[in-house]
């Protein structure tokens with residue numbers, strides 16, 4: 043090992059307080075050229091980050107040696123999105139030096155919390171899917187699975203959300219503006235990516251077909267590496283690609299003296315990785331989005347092939363050394379790209395190339411929503427990726443011949459085709475991913491079942507063994523140990539620290555659920571976290587909430603299927619009970635919302651305005667505001683999330699059954715001792731099974747009942763006219779009190795609910811309101827509430843992303859952990 047060779051210095055990467063202090067000052071002096079008296083908080087933060095990064099890299103390079111020695115099989119995770127959250131705190135937790143660092147900084151008159159606060163998190167994802175990818179990186183690193191994660195280094199991440207006059211206003215997320223100390227650029231790891239042009243087919247003297255792609259533009263992808271450290275273990279690399287112009291292109295124009303054309307071209311090339319697209323309704327026509335997908339896939343596959351060849355192995359055995367996980371269909375063009383690389387660049391025969399390809403990829407589906415299933419117009423593919431379109435057609439024609447052998451009906455065959463040619467011809471990317479993968483999985487038991495019954499039913503009939511489930515999980519290191527240190531300490535005091543690597547151990551808490559003293563301490567921690575949350579709410583919104591109130595939270599992207607507006611209807615029902623019925627029996631509650639609406643999603647933006655309008659009405663009415671408060675937390679992020687989950691009493695997981703593939707916020711809340719009010723949707727089903735039905739507030743139709751209701755004809759207007767209390771609530775949406783005299787303000791919401799109500803709010807309304815009454819009953823019995831809260835946490839073991847990653851390793855990847863030699 044390099045680290046044991048005599049004479050090879052490894053530098054000062056010690057973890058003692060003195061080592062850290064020395065390194066920290068060295069970074070300040072020699073990396074930043076600053077002295078403490080003129081240094082800014084950001085300078086100190088960067089110095090600390092660089093200090094820690096050295097230690098993380100040490101863990102990483104040590105593991106590289108080990109992987110090379112063992113010639114281990116590994117995973118490449120392809121995802122267009124990542125939401126790592128702030129790195130610094132997590133790295134300190136995983137190095138187990140939080141307190142030493144705090145003291146070291148204090149001795150330099152610096153405050154760790156202030157420096158932690160300096161970090162701007164990378165918002166390189168929309169929500170659940172990107173955060174899941176980052177939880178999986180944490181677990182891959184912790185478990186010692188040889189792996190690398192690939193993605194896009196967006197210059198601007200998900201937009202920043204501000205609330206102005208109650209409306210969402212978007213601005214660009216300049217996350218790189220203060221520099222990014224966690225990444226290293228790898229100029230030597232760069233690849234060319236081609237676009238456009240045409241193909242030429244030619245037969246050689248032996249009548250062998252040669253196909254050549256003559257693209258009309260090229261750009262370069264450059265790797266930026268960020269190490270992601272696991273707990274007490276090794277680090278893995280997050281490799282993000284940035285687009286740059288190639289030398290040759292500028293050079294030709296420059297020689298002609300056309301400097302400005304060259305610069306313009308350069309800027310256009312760099313556009314590819316400028317900005318993350320929000321999950322909007324109409325991505326399908328967006329050429330730049332397809333370019334992003336192909337760009338990062340092309341760089342990543344070339345890199346994987348480089349690694350394969352570097353180790354002296356043949357491409358015919360690529361699938362033996364690597365498995366590549368497709369995080370949704372966003373990277374699914376990889377199926378055609380790997381075929382192209384193997385056929386055209388490395389001259390494998392079709393059969394051989396196809397064998398390698400379909401044994402290399404595995405595909406995770408994350409949604410059943412029809413509008414979210416990716417389809418790319420054939421015309422767009424022909425212009426941008428003509429060779430890939432040919433390959434997709436060839437895959438399709440061979441696939442169709444294959445299924446003709448089975449007894450599928452003509453209708454089934456056209457349903458299964460990769461090409462949808464009813465209307466403008468498009469390529470169904472989920473079908474491409476399914477045909478090109480050896481395994482396909484959904485993200486919760488319910489979702490995986492529905493995937494096999496609905497969207498991919500014909501494929502499941504054809505290849506039943508290809509389909510499986512891996513229920514999502516979250517990293518309890520970030521979302522409990524780091525974000526809720528007091529609860530973590532209380533847990534460790536009772537059952538030791540093993541839960542940090544084996545979350546199942548939380549089960550040991552069960553036997554203390556009836557211990558009065560433990561319950562008291564448990565609720566003291568919760569109250570402390572609620573005060574902390576209340577302070578931040580005050581700072582961010584100006585709204586005062588009493589920490590003794592029941593804190594009832596719904597944080598997630600704003601979408602009609604998630605039914606934030608069902609929560610609003612419930613709040614209005616309470617408001618009207620206080621105002622009209624003079625009901626004094628409602629326990630003081632603070633309703634907290636947070637989440638972004640896609641900028642092009644009209645209804646979601648209206649729902650935000652509705653929440654803030656209800657908030658303005660309630661928070662400013664002295665007859666109500668001692669009992670109810672309504673808060674909309676702007677710009678929900680991983681950082682905010684880490685503050686919110688620990689302070690929540692009640693977790694709202696109220697999507698229409700069958701729509702939320704899994705949810706992961708549901709797990710983070712329960713892990714922090716919040717109780718859940720929810721439907722039988724996504725992973726809620728499994729959470730309820732684990733914690734016990736008596737410890738979960740269930741309401742609403744089941745998926746089957748939703749299907750039946752829709753089949754028999756659903757008439758929301760009938761429900762509206764027959765439920766007097768509900769009618770009163772709905773009509774209030776149109777009242778001057780709420781709309782300030784603008785009858786159009788909430789008419790779109792009102793009309794939609796009364797006439798279509800595609801997500802069955804009115805159907806589920808009464809059941810929800812009734813279950814909320816039950817929540818209040820339990821809340822008024824603090825002993826019972828504490829018990830339920832403890833039992834929820836005690837039974838969350840299954841929802842660690844460590845378990846999910848073990849499932850992926852066993853059921854799908856057939857990859858094993860590499861044991862690290864201890865130092």
Ligand code: 26V
Nearest residue numbers: 170171321322323408414485702703704705706
């Ligand atoms: C995409 C789009 C794009 C077009 C318009 C509407 C729309 C709505 C949703 C999406 C989401 C695509 C995939 C996704 O993010 N799924 C989420 O993945 C999480 C991790 O598996 C899971 O917990 C969430 O339930 C699921 O919604």
